[in-house]
Amino acid sequence: MSTAPEHRPSTALAPATVVVSAGRPARAQGGHINPSLPLNSTYVSRGVITPGELSYSRGDNDAWHPFEEALVALESGAADSGGPGSGAAAGGEALVFSSGMAAIAAVFSLVPDGGTIVLPRHAYQAGMVLADQISDKHGVTLRHVDIADTDAVVAALEGADLLLVESPTNPMLEVADLPAVLGAARARGVRSVVDNTFATPLGQRPLEHGADIVLHSVTKYLAGHSDVVLGALVTRDAELAAVLREHRMLHGAIAGPFEVWLALRGLRTLALRFERAQANAAELARRLADHPEVAEVRHPSLPGDPGHERAKAQMNGFGAIIGVRPKQRAASGEAAAIERADAVVNAVRLWLPATSLGGVESMLERRRRWGTEAPTVPVDLLRLSVGIEDVEDLWADLDQALRS
Numbered sequence: 201m202s203t204a205p206e207h208r209p210s211t212a213l214a215p216a217t218v219v220v221s222a223g224r225p226a227r228a229q230g231g232h233i234n235p236s237l238p239l240n241s242t243y244v245s246r247g248v249i250t251p252g253e254l255s256y257s258r259g260d261n262d263a264w265h266p267f268e269e270a271l272v273a274l275e276s277g278a279a280d281s282g283g284p285g286s287g288a289a290a291g292g293e294a295l296v297f298s299s300g301m302a303a304i305a306a307v308f309s310l311v312p313d314g315g316t317i318v319l320p321r322h323a324y325q326a327g328m329v330l331a332d333q334i335s336d337k338h339g340v341t342l343r344h345v346d347i348a349d350t351d352a353v354v355a356a357l358e359g360a361d362l363l364l365v366e367s368p369t370n371p372m373l374e375v376a377d378l379p380a381v382l383g384a385a386r387a388r389g390v391r392s393v394v395d396n397t398f399a400t401p402l403g404q405r406p407l408e409h410g411a412d413i414v415l416h417s418v419t420k421y422l423a424g425h426s427d428v429v430l431g432a433l434v435t436r437d438a439e440l441a442a443v444l445r446e447h448r449m450l451h452g453a454i455a456g457p458f459e460v461w462l463a464l465r466g467l468r469t470l471a472l473r474f475e476r477a478q479a480n481a482a483e484l485a486r487r488l489a490d491h492p493e494v495a496e497v498r499h500p501s502l503p504g505d506p507g508h509e510r511a512k513a514q515m516n517g518f519g520a521i522i523g524v525r526p527k528q529r530a531a532s533g534e535a536a537a538i539e540r541a542d543a544v545v546n547a548v549r550l551w552l553p554a555t556s557l558g559g560v561e562s563m564l565e566r567r568r569r570w571g572t573e574a575p576t577v578p579v580d581l582l583r584l585s586v587g588i589e590d591v592e593d594l595w596a597d598l599d600q601a602l603r604s
């Protein structure tokens with residue numbers, strides 16, 4: 201037994217094992233098996249600070265390291281990161297932020313004034329609002345594209361500074377050809393970032409398809425219990441990591457120790473949660489497609505879905521977010537469509553009417569209730585975040601709400 205290596209390369213382990221085993225303290229007799237929750241704004245330090253040394257918690261904080269190590273191992277398939285406190289890992293570097301939006305803001309800060317960003321026409325709405333503001337204030341050109349239309353994406357890359365990819369997109373579930381668009385960006389010297397919130401590192405690993413940066417709203421699946429707001433970036437480019445790290449330090453959007461501790465606690469069950477949520481979602485999507493009160497269902501698991509073949513080829517599973525439009529009754533027109541969709545949200549008893557996604561509990565909302573959602577998203581589109589409850593209970597509640 202004692203011949204087992206203390207730090208096996210994570211590449212040798214399946215992701216379902218990595219979520220459980222990564223980010224643990226070094227093994228010592230009587231030592232902790234879980235990372236502790238260090239609470240320090242500052243550290244003992246004298247004289248000139250050497251790189252990697254802890255000095256002030258806004259710059260670097262050992263409360264972040266175990267989660268950051270786990271995320272590098274998951275997104276990069278990295279070899280062991282060199283132990284607690286090393287910050288950087290052989291296969292890349294992860295940086296936690298106070299929210300997914302703080303991580304997005306850090307990525308946008310890479311774009312020079314007067315530069316160009318290629319971004320999906322449908323994507324996380326607050327990110328799109330921030331891009332609009334940056335465009336107004338800094339003369340940045342935004343080229344919105346259908347991220348599933350590879351030719352359009354490639355054509356838009358000419359002279360661009362940054363390609364932002366979401367796949368599947370929020371909330372329209374469009375699937376990008378990741379190897380094609382990321383390869384095209386790389387060939388043209390355009391930096392790329394993939395928001396991997398919907399797919400999780402268990403569903404796809406964009407760095408392996410050529411992305412420069414992977415972005416997460418850790419708030420969602422990684423933490424998984426709707427009790428924490430947190431974000432993260434992962435990159436294999438050490439220079440880029442240093443720039444993003446400096447941004448985090450200067451702009452100060454840093455994560456609290458307890459939030460990061462909760463995220464790692466949640467990550468331990470990610471494989472189980474995501475497997476169950478994906479299975480539930482595929483079953484509900486299949487049944488919804490035949491429901492008499494449903495006009496349209498979007499989920500990449502459905503054979504007729506535009507993203508089905510691509511998702512099958514590049515993802516492990518199809519995710520657990522579903523788009524649904526209820527069938528209109530006698531009345532037609534936009535107001536009636538909104539009323540009908542809102543009625544479904546008001547009728548659920550088990551599903552939670554709430555924004556956000558990726559938690560153990562199933563949630564739904566009508567996305568266009570947010571004035572900032574893209575106008576090309578149908579007014580009556582319900583976004584369902586499927587959780588890990590019993591699928592029959594979820595179905596019974598959805599069915600009665602659609603019929604009510």
Ligand SMILES: *Cc1c(COP(=O)(O)O)cnc(C)c1O
Pocket residue numbers: 299300301302324327366370395397398416417418419420429430431
């Ligand atoms: C929620 C979300 C974000 C923003 O993350 P926060 O943690 O809420 O700041 C970014 N991208 C996607 C795809 C999201 O769903």
